[in-house]
Amino acid sequence: MQQQYTSIIFDLGAVLIDWNPRYLYNKIFTTPEETEHFLEHICTSDWNEEQDAGRALAAATELLVQQHPAFEDQIRAYYGRWQEMLGGVIEGTLAILQQLKESGRYKLYALTNWSGETFPIALTLYPFLGWFDGIVVSGHEKIRKPHPSFYQLLLDRYQIPAAEALFIDDNLRNIHGAEACGIDSIHFTSPEQLKQVLIAKTILS
Numbered sequence: 001m002q003q004q005y006t007s008i009i010f011d012l013g014a015v016l017i018d019w020n021p022r023y024l025y026n027k028i029f030t031t032p033e034e035t036e037h038f039l040e041h042i043c044t045s046d047w048n049e050e051q052d053a054g055r056a057l058a059a060a061t062e063l064l065v066q067q068h069p070a071f072e073d074q075i076r077a078y079y080g081r082w083q084e085m086l087g088g089v090i091e092g093t094l095a096i097l098q099q100l101k102e103s104g105r106y107k108l109y110a111l112t113n114w115s116g117e118t119f120p121i122a123l124t125l126y127p128f129l130g131w132f133d134g135i136v137v138s139g140h141e142k143i144r145k146p147h148p149s150f151y152q153l154l155l156d157r158y159q160i161p162a163a164e165a166l167f168i169d170d171n172l173r174n175i176h177g178a179e180a181c182g183i184d185s186i187h188f189t190s191p192e193q194l195k196q197v198l199i200a201k202t203i204l205s
Contacts (some may be wrong), residue, residue, distance in 0.1 A: 003184065005203065007160045008100060010132075011145075011169035012112040015188050016094060017126060018087030021078070028074055042068050043078050052113040054142035082118055086125065092191025094128060099204060101131045106203075110135040111154050111167070113144045113174075134158050145169070146177025155181070166203070168194065 013019045021043070025035040039045075042064060051060050057079045064075045100106055110132050114122070116139030123129055136154045138144035145151070155162055162182035169175055170188045178185045186197050198204040 003201070004164065005106065005166045005184075005201075006164040007107040007109060007158070007166070008203070009109045009111050009154065009165055009167045009178075009183070010093075010097065011167075011171070011174065011188070012110055012114065012122075012129075014090075014170040015168060016090055016097065016110075016128070017122065018090055019085055020087060021085045023087055024077065024081055024084040025074070027084070028077060038071070038074060042071055043075060049113065049144060051115045051117075052138045053144045054116065054139050057115060057117050079118070083121060083125075086122075089126060089128070090191060093188075093194065096191060096195055096198065096204070097128065097131065107133045107158070107160070109133055109154060109158060109160075111145065111151065112136070113138045115139040145171070145174040146180075148177060148181050151178055151181040151183060155183075166201075 010016060021039055022035055025038060026032065029035045029038065047060065047064065051057055061076060061079060065072045068075065097108070100108060108131060110129070112135070114137050116137055119137050119139060129135065134157065136157065138150065141150065141153060143150045143153070154160065155165065165183045167175070167178040167183045167185040168188050169178070169185065172187055175185045175187045186194060188194055195204060
């Protein structure tokens with residue numbers, strides 16, 4: 001028997017919005033190797049995730065500047081030129097979201113690890129964010145994926161039964177977090193792959 005969904009929950013970064021710090025740092029550094037070293041050892045993903053969980057951008061920046069004064073300019077560029085990390089909309093996924101919205105069969109939500117200070121920029125750049133019935137932003141809530149309470153917050157806030165929800169994310173760690181909360185999930189790898197899975201689930205035709 002096919003599972004019946006009432007709500008579909010999207011991650012945003014790398015699913016609907018192309019965000020990658022390399023877009024910025026490949027302009028700043030001379031070689032890709034320098035960019036990778038900087039992102040692996042200085043402005044790391046772990047450091048960035050603390051901002052997603054609510055740490056102030058200014059405090060995070062000053063922390064790294066103190067630790068790595070030789071890279072002060074490059075560190076300050078992370079949020080000073082943050083918008084240059086945005087590569088635009090992932091059109092194939094946007095088309096899927098639009099099809100789901102127009103069908104009227106599902107409630108649509110976004111659950112995103114995103115700084116509360118930079119998310120307003122996304123709201124001005126991407127009008128499709130207004131299509132969602134609700135968006136939960138980690139930076140506003142001071143908690144992030146894959147912590148179970150973050151998924152539960154969305155379910156509780158919008159009165160979504162976990163068994164009726166489908167979650168889409170590119171990060172396998174976040175998929176496991178959702179599944180631990182009883183939410184069926186799709187590990188996103190491309191718009192084409194997502195469309196095929198949604199067709200197989202009879203969500204799209």
